[in-house]
Amino acid sequence: MFGYTEQQIAQFGLTWGVTAFMVYMIFIILQLARESKAGRFGTFVLLLALGFGMVGFIAKGIVKWWMNG
Numbered sequence: 001m002f003g004y005t006e007q008q009i010a011q012f013g014l015t016w017g018v019t020a021f022m023v024y025m026i027f028i029i030l031q032l033a034r035e036s037k038a039g040r041f042g043t044f045v046l047l048l049a050l051g052f053g054m055v056g057f058i059a060k061g062i063v064k065w066w067m068n069g
Contacts, residue, residue, distance in 0.1 A: 015061075022054050 004012075020021050033043040 018057065022057065025054070026051060 026047070029046050030043070031036075033046045036042070038046060
């Protein structure tokens with residue numbers, strides 16, 4: 001498709017697509033905190049609890065970058 005292999009398209013989607021989705025999820029979490037009037041500590045707890053799954057994805061990218069050079 002457009003001169004790209006399936007592997008290149010999948011790699012692009014898994015890096016940039018998932019990253020964009022995670023940024024959108026942070027926006028949703030912040031919107032939830034604002035609507036519930038959670039305050040600073042509540043917002044921190046929401047970001048920590050709901051955003052904790054993103055840490056693994058970010059750590060995986062850092063480890064891959066570090067091991068490749």
